[in-house]
Amino acid sequence: MNTSDQNPVLALEAKAQSLRRHVIRMIFAAGSGHPGGSLSAADIMTALFFEVMDHSPERKDSPDRDHFILSKGHAAPIYYAALAESGYFPVDELITLRKLHSRLQGHPSRVKTPGVEMSTGSLGQGLSVANGLALALRLQNLDRKVYCLCGDGEMAEGQVWEAAMFASHNHLDNVIAIIDRNGLQIDGRTEDVMALEPLADKWKAFGWNVLTVDGNDMRQVLEALNKARHHKGGPTVIVAKTVKGKGVSFMENNVGFHGKSPNEKEYEQAMRELGGSA
Amino acid sequence: MSWAMESQRKNYGKALVELGKRRQDVVVLDADLSGSTRTVEFKTAYPGRFFNCGIAEQNMMGTAAGLAVGGMTVFASTFAVFATGRAYDQVRQSIAYPDLNVKIVASHAGITVGGDGASHQTMEDIALMNAIPNMTVIVPADGPETYNAVLAVAEHRGPAYVRMGRSDVPIITPRDAEFKIGKASILRDGSDVALVGVGQMVAPCLLAADALKAKGISARVINLSTIKPLDVATLEKAARDCGCVVTAEEHNIVSGVGTLVAAVLAERYPAPMERVAMQDVFGQSGESDELMREYGLSEKEVIAAAIKVTERKR
Numbered sequence: 237m238n239t240s241d242q243n244p245v246l247a248l249e250a251k252a253q254s255l256r257r258h259v260i261r262m263i264f265a266a267g268s269g270h271p272g273g274s275l276s277a278a279d280i281m282t283a284l285f286f287e288v289m290d291h292s293p294e295r296k297d298s299p300d301r302d303h304f305i306l307s308k309g310h311a312a313p314i315y316y317a318a319l320a321e322s323g324y325f326p327v328d329e330l331i332t333l334r335k336l337h338s339r340l341q342g343h344p345s346r347v348k349t350p351g352v353e354m355s356t357g358s359l360g361q362g363l364s365v366a367n368g369l370a371l372a373l374r375l376q377n378l379d380r381k382v383y384c385l386c387g388d389g390e391m392a393e394g395q396v397w398e399a400a401m402f403a404s405h406n407h408l409d410n411v412i413a414i415i416d417r418n419g420l421q422i423d424g425r426t427e428d429v430m431a432l433e434p435l436a437d438k439w440k441a442f443g444w445n446v447l448t449v450d451g452n453d454m455r456q457v458l459e460a461l462n463k464a465r466h467h468k469g470g471p472t473v474i475v476a477k478t479v480k481g482k483g484v485s486f487m488e489n490n491v492g493f494h495g496k497s498p499n500e501k502e503y504e505q506a507m508r509e510l511g512g513s514a
Numbered sequence: 515m516s517w518a519m520e521s522q523r524k525n526y527g528k529a530l531v532e533l534g535k536r537r538q539d540v541v542v543l544d545a546d547l548s549g550s551t552r553t554v555e556f557k558t559a560y561p562g563r564f565f566n567c568g569i570a571e572q573n574m575m576g577t578a579a580g581l582a583v584g585g586m587t588v589f590a591s592t593f594a595v596f597a598t599g600r601a602y603d604q605v606r607q608s609i610a611y612p613d614l615n616v617k618i619v620a621s622h623a624g625i626t627v628g629g630d631g632a633s634h635q636t637m638e639d640i641a642l643m644n645a646i647p648n649m650t651v652i653v654p655a656d657g658p659e660t661y662n663a664v665l666a667v668a669e670h671r672g673p674a675y676v677r678m679g680r681s682d683v684p685i686i687t688p689r690d691a692e693f694k695i696g697k698a699s700i701l702r703d704g705s706d707v708a709l710v711g712v713g714q715m716v717a718p719c720l721l722a723a724d725a726l727k728a729k730g731i732s733a734r735v736i737n738l739s740t741i742k743p744l745d746v747a748t749l750e751k752a753a754r755d756c757g758c759v760v761t762a763e764e765h766n767i768v769s770g771v772g773t774l775v776a777a778v779l780a781e782r783y784p785a786p787m788e789r790v791a792m793q794d795v796f797g798q799s800g801e802s803d804e805l806m807r808e809y810g811l812s813e814k815e816v817i818a819a820a821i822k823v824t825e826r827k828r
Binding site: 345347382 | 586606
């Protein structure tokens with residue numbers, strides 16, 4: 237690949253790091269939140285919001301654009317960071333996360349936050365909503381996509397598989413699910429808590445087009461999303477293998493940082509490692 | 515008195531077809547019960563805007579929410595026990611909290627489900643839906659009111675729950691009446707006792723009023739067809755004018771409509787009250803009318819409650 241192709245990827249990688257810094261700043265200011273699953277999804281979110289999706293704050297109430305549903309609602313910090321950097325609300329507002337009267341609730345709220353399309357947080361519900369939205373787009377003859385970011389832990393919810401059946405039954409090729417396969421959930425490794433593997437085979441058996449990538453490799457993520465966009469006849473799921481806490485050494489693969497704020501010393505180190513200043 | 519009989523479900527199907535004709539944005543979902551809920555009428559008329567979700571009520575509620583995010587007005591139907599119980603969290607999280615334009619119209623509510631037995635006889639659905647913020651809760655009394663209520667909720671912005679029974683019920687409201695959400699209607703005026711009926715218990719209240727008249731008791735009959743928002747003014751006035759109140763519902767006495775009315779009266783105009791309802795027990799198989807008698811949900815119990823409560827006034 238030549239340098240002119242590499243630069244956009246480099247720029248997106250830098251963007252992902254800046255979103256990660258927002259996440260750490262927000263959660264440190266809030267004193268609570270879920271850093272692990274926000275950091276693992278940072279590259280996917282950056283690819284979607286700053287390269288792949290056709291969207292803008294001016295068109296937030298119009299169906300005629302690409303759409304995004306965050307099924308793993310606890311990754312709200314990375315969602316808010318992406319929305320703020322896209323101009324949906326001021327970046328300064330990010331540090332109000334989880335504070336009384338803030339528009340930035342602990343989990344996404346459609347009625348509070350500009351740009352948030354669906355309230356989520358109770359796990360396993362986002363894909364059904366993405367399917368419904370995709371049907372609405374089809375009924376209005378809009379050639380638009382609905383991207384749905386799911387967690388791997390929430391694959392244990394039965395509703396996910398109800399939705400998986402529905403999407404393939406209705407040939408929803410405008411639905412693209414991305415599973416943030418970081419391998420950890422609150423009580424430990426997914427394979428210890430409730431084994432998911434062979435995950436890709438399960439989705440194949442449900443009639444989905446399945447792509448497996450390194451979800452922290454920007455080039456691979458972009459390539460998979462572009463493939464998914466052009467797939468016809470049925471829904472696509474991208475199993476994105478990621479590292480929970482990606483980018484902060486002591487949070488990486490550390491289940492302890494699923495839902496915990498860093499202390500001051502940890503905050504400073506995290507910001508340094510992410511290339512910023514505390 | 516002899517009334518013509520008709521099911522609420524049949525009127526729901528008819529109303530959906532009418533809505534489908536009027537509005538392109540109306541979409542209907544069902545969970546493998548379209549023949550029972552009568553959404554099949556809409557499916558036949560507008561197949562492109564009907565989606566069968568299979569036996570997956572949770573996914574149906576989420577899909578309904580997504581369609582509403584995309585600008586559609588969505589009707590989602592199944593039996594009341596599944597719509598409100600099986601999919602409670604989806605209704606709360608994906609429909610009510612984001613305040614989406616989804617109308618949950620459920621059939622086969624209450625004990626009159628009949629032969630299927632207690633597994634299918636919900637007597638807690640009103641309590642469940644009423645407890646959720648943003649939710650409008652409507653219990654039509656008969657077929658015509660069901661038709662009119664469905665047209666009304668389609669015009670209303672936001673989530674709503676409409677409760678229907680399985681069996682044919684007496685036609686007691688006019689077909690051309692406009693349904694006003696939040697407004698109770700006085701079907702018969704009276705001054706000694708107010709009988710507040712809900713859904714299928716409104717007709718027994720009318721029968722009870724006739725019997726009470728013969729005993730020299732003048733009963734006002736109120737059809738409380740919207741449970742939320744509650745018509746507080748009509749209830750307060752009934753207590754002031756009549757001095758005592760009987761509520762009658764095909765629902766559990768615990769957290770039922772009677773408790774809502776009692777709370778309103780306690781705050782506004784305390785008056786003696788009696789509640790006719792399911793006595794916090796599960797039902798069983800049987801014919802609808804047998805079950806209504808077995809569990810104390812007939813005009814007989816309304817009459818007894820009315821006599822008791824009038825005596826408590828003195």
